[in-house]
Amino acid sequence: MSSHGKVPWSTGLCDCNEDTGNCFLTCFCPCISFGRIAEIADEGSFSCGACCALYVLVHLLTSRLGAVLLSCVYRRKLKKQYNLEGNDCTDFCLHLWCSPCATCQEYRELQHQGFDLTKGWDGNVGKRRAGVEMAPGVQKGMNR
Known part of the structure; x- marks a missing residue:
């Protein structure tokens, strides 16, 4: 935890090596990734489609x-909900110059x-509500 009580993001900005499906979706159809993030961040107030x-x-x-x-508005919501590090200026720069990477990081954070x-x-x-435990992320490939 940082000195300001904020926690780091669960993955780095460019940690897409195990997340190729999300990366392709975000690069070729960012509205869908954004919609999924926004629906969760808004706690279902608006659907993914909307x-x-x-x-x-x-x-x-x-x-x-x-x-x-x-996109910056929703990154800010996620930071507030999960007490994540970052500031508004950095968020704007990330989405201005590297929007797919920032969106993928937000997507991975919600998965985390x-x-x-x-x-x-x-x-x-x-x-x-049904008491079903959410499964943790599973690594791809066979491991021993």
Whole structure:
């Protein structure tokens, strides 16, 4: 834990080596990754589809800058919810110059927190209410 009581992100910005599916999704269709993150960060207030549509609309109306700012809002929410390190200036720079990497890191952080982002908020809350323990991430490949 840092001296300010903030905890580091569970993965680094460029730790995509075991996360290729998320990386491809984020690079080729960032609105879906954003939608999944936003649905969890908003605790199901808005669906993945609605957040995805908002991202696309903002991107179309404002060019890339609006999508960068929108992504920063959700990175800030995640930092607040999980007491993560970082500041608003760094977040803006990350999403401006390396948005796919920042989005992938946010996605991985939510997975680390026990969420299956493909199931959305309701799918994750339903599991937790039923008392089903969230499975930790499984390494790919055979290990002994």
